[in-house]
Amino acid sequence: MGGNSTLQWRTVVQRLIKTEMSRRDVRYQELSERLAAVGTQQSADNLRNKVNKGILGADLLLQILSVLQVKNVNMQELEDIFTDIQGR
Template sequence: MDEEAGYKWLRGVIRGEMARQQITYKELLERLNRIGVEDTENNLRNKIGRGKFSAMLFMQCLEVLGVDHIRISMLEDTGFGHEKPMKRLARKWGPPSEALGEIIEEEVEEMDKRDRKSKT
């Protein structure tokens, strides 16, 4: 996987979960503030938008969003680093960051369904 693909994946993980929960950057920042992360809404938006932020911020975002696991194999599933699968994804879902958001949302929905079934 090349570096840019990694940034897109990181961005997609955070944005996908924000979209799933319908969380704005302002709300994400408020949650981060509660655990001691100090930043501005614009800085947070820029960091996530670029996909370039520390591993600590990534983990803190996952924590405040309530994410308890992510599937690393999604990198291979999306074809990052391989031109042909990326072109297929772009045609089907748009730019990679949008595609990842869709994939993440679908995966989370499937996990939620499995969780609901196991509780009944």
């Protein structure tokens, strides 16, 4: 994984969050509620837009991973996503 385009990195962020949400069967409304419970106000629509564009701050990314109870981010998975999108 190198210093490639911002668009590719945004796609990695998008897929990471969507994968973790899918693994836990969490929809955007529930994600919004979980974030609200820790003091972060984000509507379901706002979250959907940010995730679909892959554009969100590091603080929100970490909060999302936290409320989804992600214990590890597998760097090999991220590299696989990155390789997949480079191959297109």
